[in-house]
Amino acid sequence: MADWLEGLITELRKFGSEATRVEVKAAASGLPASARESLAAFCNSPGGGTLILGLDDTPGFRPVGLPDARKLQTDLAAMCRDDLTPPLQPNIFIGEVDGSPVVVAQIVELPREQKPCYITAKGLNRGTYIRVADSDRRLTAEEVHQLIAERGQPVFDTEAVGDAAVADLDGAAVDGYVSRLREQNPRLWANESVETILRMNRVVVPDAAGEYRPSLAGLLSLGHFPQQYFPQLNVTFVHFPTITGESTPSGVRFLDNVSMNGSIPYMAREALAVIQRNMTRRSLITGEGRRDVWEYPPEALREAIVNALVHRDLSPGSRGTQVQIELYPDRLRIQNPGGLFGSLDVNRLGEEGRSSARNSLLLKLLEEVSVPGEDRTVCENRGSGIRAMISSLRRAGMGPPLFKDRVTSFEVLMPNHALLDDETVLWLSTLGREGIRDSQCIALALMRRGEVLDNSKYRAATGVSDSRVAYFELQDLVARELVDQTGSRGGARYTLSEYAKSVGTHEARRRPRPNRRLQIIEALAHLGDLSKAEIAQTIGASEKTAEHWLGRLKRNGEIEVIGGKNRSKNTRYILSQQLRLLLEDAETTGQ
Incomplete structure (x- = not known):
C-alpha cells in the first residue's frame, strides 16, 4: 500500500493538478464538510476514486501536518456511515507522505442497482454528485431520475408511442426487415404474416387500451419520421x-x-x-x-x-x-x-x-434492418x-x-492528426533502439503527444489483447529508459522519459545518453563480479535498465552468470573469458 500511495503522490506532483479519480483536502482543522460531496461523487462515477486528507491542494501537494490522524480517520469513517445514503464502507488507512501522516480513503464505484449515493441531509435531488474533471458536480433532479431508472434494464425502447400508428412505419423498410427475417430463419417466420412478425418482434406493441402501436424502438428502426413525435431524437x-x-x-x-x-x-x-x-x-x-x-x-x-x-x-x-x-x-x-x-x-x-446494451430491443431490431442502399445491417x-x-x-x-x-x-x-507523421517517424528512428515493436512505437508516439498510458490504454491504442504482453512491452520501454513509470501494479502510469523527449534537440546533443553497455563492461572489468543491484548502483540506472542490458550482454556472449539461478538476488555477473582476453589484448597493444 505504501508503494501505491507513493506512486499516486508522484503522479499528482508530476502533472501538477488533481485528477478525475483523486481529491486532495488539507483537513488541518478537522474533517471538512465538503468531503461528503467527494465521497458521493466518487461512488457515483466510473471507477470510483481516492480521497486524501492532509495535503495542500496546490501543485506541490505538500503535507500540512495533521494534529490527530487517528481521529480524522475515525471521523471520516463515521461520515461515510452516517452522512450518506446508502452508507459507504471505503478502505480508510493512515499513510505517510514526506514523513507526515495523511488519511486515505479508497472509494469504489457503487453497483448500478445501488446508485445514486447522496448526502442524506440534502436529500436525493439536491445531494447527488458525480466527478467531472477534478471537481464534484451536483446532478440535476432529472439526471438523478435517470440514474434511478437505470438500476434495472431500461425498457423505454419497448414502450408504445402513444399517438403513433402502424401507418407511421416506412413500408419499404418494413418489407426489407420482414424479408430478411424470413430468409435468415425460415423455420420461425416463413409462414407468419407481416402483422404477426411485427408483433412478435415488438416492432408494434399494445398500449394501455390494448391497441397496437409502434414501440419506440420500432419507430426509431423502421419509422418514416419519428421526429413527428420526438422532435429532438435526431x-x-x-x-x-x-x-x-x-x-x-x-x-x-x-x-x-x-x-x-x-x-x-x-x-x-x-x-x-x-x-x-x-x-x-x-x-x-x-x-x-x-x-x-x-x-x-x-x-x-x-x-x-x-x-x-x-x-x-x-x-x-x-x-x-x-x-x-x-x-x-x-x-x-x-x-x-x-x-x-x-x-x-x-x-x-x-x-x-465486453458489451452491455441499454436499449436491448432497439439493438435487436437493428441487427436485421439494412442500411438504406447498402447490403449490410445497421449494427x-x-x-x-x-x-x-x-x-x-x-x-x-x-x-x-x-x-x-x-x-x-x-x-x-x-x-485530427496522423500519429506517425514525418516528424514522429524521424524521431523514432533517432531513438537508436533496435528491436522496438510496432506496438511500442505507437505508444511512444502517443506519449510524445502528451498521453499518459496505463496497461488498458496501451492495449486499446496498440491492439495488443493480452495484458501480460502489454505489461512486458511497457516494462521493456522503461528498461530502455525511453519511458518513466509512476505507481505500480494496477495503478502504474507511463510517460515519456526526459531523454526520449530531448532526442533530436540541442539538449540531447549537449548531453548525450550514457552508453550503458560500455559502463557495465567497465564496471565488471574494474570491480570483478557484481550483482544486478550493484551494477545498477554503479552505473546510476534502475535495476530494470541494468537487467535489460545484462540480458543483451549475455546474449552477445560478453558476460557470464555465476552463483545462484539466473535473475535471482544471488546471481552475479562477470566478463566472459573471450571478452577478458580481448580487453587484455587491447590493453597490451595500447588500443
Missing part, C-alpha cells in the same frame, strides 16, 4: 471554423450546420455523408510510400455514429437532447445523452467479450463496434479515440 452536425468554436475575425460562426431526421438507419447514413462532405484528405506514410486518405476513416465514423444513436438514453428526461456531432479544425466530437450502461468501464472499452450487436472503430483508426495511422463517460452523457473524441 442528430445535429456543426462544423466550426476555429478550434474554440468561436467565430472567425470576419464573423463566420459555422462552416456547416445540419439537422438530420428520420429513422436511425437514415440518420446514420446521412450523418456520415455530411461529415465526409466537410472533411479533406491527408497523406498517410506506409511501407509502399504515401497514399491519400480521409482525415477520419469512414469505418471509424460509422461505428461512432451508430453507437451514439443506439446506446443513447431514451428515458423521458433525455428525449429533449440530440446526438451532437461537432467538427473542429483539430478534432471531431460525437456526444450522446446517457453514459456507459451496465458493467462497462471507460478504460476497458473495446476489450473482447451487429456483438459488442465489436468500439474495437472496429479503434482498429480502423490504427490502420489509418491515427491515435485511438478518447472516451469520456460523464454518467449522464458519453463522448467520443477523435483528434
Whole structure:
C-alpha cells in the first residue's frame, strides 16, 4: 500500500493538478464538510476514486501536518456511515507522505442497482454528485431520475408511442426487415404474416387500451419520421471554423450546420455523408510510400455514429437532447445523452467479450434492418463496434479515440492528426533502439503527444489483447529508459522519459545518453563480479535498465552468470573469458 500511495503522490506532483479519480483536502482543522460531496461523487462515477486528507491542494501537494490522524480517520469513517445514503464502507488507512501522516480513503464505484449515493441531509435531488474533471458536480433532479431508472434494464425502447400508428412505419423498410427475417430463419417466420412478425418482434406493441402501436424502438428502426413525435431524437452536425468554436475575425460562426431526421438507419447514413462532405484528405506514410486518405476513416465514423444513436438514453428526461456531432479544425466530437450502461468501464472499452446494451430491443431490431442502399445491417450487436472503430483508426495511422463517460452523457473524441507523421517517424528512428515493436512505437508516439498510458490504454491504442504482453512491452520501454513509470501494479502510469523527449534537440546533443553497455563492461572489468543491484548502483540506472542490458550482454556472449539461478538476488555477473582476453589484448597493444 505504501508503494501505491507513493506512486499516486508522484503522479499528482508530476502533472501538477488533481485528477478525475483523486481529491486532495488539507483537513488541518478537522474533517471538512465538503468531503461528503467527494465521497458521493466518487461512488457515483466510473471507477470510483481516492480521497486524501492532509495535503495542500496546490501543485506541490505538500503535507500540512495533521494534529490527530487517528481521529480524522475515525471521523471520516463515521461520515461515510452516517452522512450518506446508502452508507459507504471505503478502505480508510493512515499513510505517510514526506514523513507526515495523511488519511486515505479508497472509494469504489457503487453497483448500478445501488446508485445514486447522496448526502442524506440534502436529500436525493439536491445531494447527488458525480466527478467531472477534478471537481464534484451536483446532478440535476432529472439526471438523478435517470440514474434511478437505470438500476434495472431500461425498457423505454419497448414502450408504445402513444399517438403513433402502424401507418407511421416506412413500408419499404418494413418489407426489407420482414424479408430478411424470413430468409435468415425460415423455420420461425416463413409462414407468419407481416402483422404477426411485427408483433412478435415488438416492432408494434399494445398500449394501455390494448391497441397496437409502434414501440419506440420500432419507430426509431423502421419509422418514416419519428421526429413527428420526438422532435429532438435526431442528430445535429456543426462544423466550426476555429478550434474554440468561436467565430472567425470576419464573423463566420459555422462552416456547416445540419439537422438530420428520420429513422436511425437514415440518420446514420446521412450523418456520415455530411461529415465526409466537410472533411479533406491527408497523406498517410506506409511501407509502399504515401497514399491519400480521409482525415477520419469512414469505418471509424460509422461505428461512432451508430453507437451514439443506439446506446443513447431514451428515458423521458433525455428525449429533449440530440446526438451532437461537432467538427473542429483539430478534432471531431460525437456526444450522446446517457453514459456507459451496465458493467462497462471507460478504460476497458473495446476489450473482447465486453458489451452491455441499454436499449436491448432497439439493438435487436437493428441487427436485421439494412442500411438504406447498402447490403449490410445497421449494427451487429456483438459488442465489436468500439474495437472496429479503434482498429480502423490504427490502420489509418491515427491515435485511438478518447472516451469520456460523464454518467449522464458519453463522448467520443477523435483528434485530427496522423500519429506517425514525418516528424514522429524521424524521431523514432533517432531513438537508436533496435528491436522496438510496432506496438511500442505507437505508444511512444502517443506519449510524445502528451498521453499518459496505463496497461488498458496501451492495449486499446496498440491492439495488443493480452495484458501480460502489454505489461512486458511497457516494462521493456522503461528498461530502455525511453519511458518513466509512476505507481505500480494496477495503478502504474507511463510517460515519456526526459531523454526520449530531448532526442533530436540541442539538449540531447549537449548531453548525450550514457552508453550503458560500455559502463557495465567497465564496471565488471574494474570491480570483478557484481550483482544486478550493484551494477545498477554503479552505473546510476534502475535495476530494470541494468537487467535489460545484462540480458543483451549475455546474449552477445560478453558476460557470464555465476552463483545462484539466473535473475535471482544471488546471481552475479562477470566478463566472459573471450571478452577478458580481448580487453587484455587491447590493453597490451595500447588500443
